[in-house]
Amino acid sequence: MVSMKKAGFPNVIGCVDGTHVRIQAPEDDEPSFVNRKGFHSVNVQGICDQNCKYLMGLSFKAAFRPSSSVNSGESLFTNVSANWPGSCHDAHVFKTSVGIHLQDQYTSIEQGVVLGDSGYPCRPFLLTPFRQPREQREHNFNRAHITTRCTIERTFGIWKQRFRLLKTGIRMRPDRACKFILACAILHNIAMMLKEPIIDNDDIPEEQPMIQPYMGQQDGRGIRNHYATNFFS
Template identity: 55%
Template sequence: MKKAGFPNVVGCIDGTHIRITGPSIDEPAFVNRKGFHSINVQAICDHEGRFTNISARWPGSAHDSHVFRTSAIGQHLENGYRGIGQGVLLGDSGYPCRQFLLTPYRQPAAGRGQARFNRRHCSTRSTIERTFGIWKKRFHILGSEIRMKPDKACRIIIACGILHNIAIMRNEPEVAEEQLIDNQPQMPPYNGPQDGKGIRDHFATTFFA
């Protein structure tokens, strides 16, 4: 992913809530923190705004970190990640900082590249937010309300994700996107602690100090 000079990014991850009609079974679980019924949809996108992974199976009350931890991609990375040579995901502070999922510094220290890391991280991660916006405008049902049972709503959400990718591959008209610029720097070898904080510090001091 070439954006804002942030190296080794293979995707940006975030969750979005798709409004649904309140179900008759387990209704309270579908009420999200904003007070409406929804499915909490986790997605990863590439630099072109294509979805590389979508998980639509959790009710709105589920936290993003829980959705990620129990998702197929989360478990795959937890068990099979072998280092930053495989690339990293970028996520917001709703996720834990892991060796394969970098999040912003909550209180960036002065003079260590952490504030610049946060700015570049934000600029790159905005790709998923922009993708969600385009997706919901392309399929209006995603931006209004799906008036079906949760299991059918989840199938519609996944189908819309597939159709979104097809639309991009076919160059269908869409909301204008910013041009993605900047060359991605080369990632030097890293032999430090294999945890999220250590790898995040490596990015900050190597590229943003």
């Protein structure tokens, strides 16, 4: 699970976000690959945790297994999806990829949650920030959420620094570029497990508190309010 040391956010099994990897303009369906910033890209979704092995498939039962072969605080990808052109929204990528598996596997709050930014829909298994926080507990929730969620941004940064083409651009057809991106994600995890040097190493995971059972309505907003009330009041 993601560390509570900095933010105090409990029961987190991963953080999700999207990042754009620049590619050359494709011959087929070229407009679809133009992202909101105006360049051609693949929208890559990543989910990371600090002590997990890379898995192409993700489920609550199998995906999040601690690995003793990795240094504490080193973030690995637990899921990567590189199948969508740059014009696709992050929420659509999530819904049509790992979101399907999480929806099928989710039964209760004790299984944990994934954290995503406001571009994603709030679901029982995917918590997003309060858009307009009013109470102090909601502000506290958002602060802890952002601090914890930056783990995926840091992982993307390390990944792109290790494989410079992910920053400068891949001169391949989209189908080959997607395979190259997935290979880089696998190699990133291998490098982490082999303890290759990284930028820093200051996120030490610690034991998380027991989450209280939730008997309310099983929707994203209900779960989010339960977290805000019990941990951030």
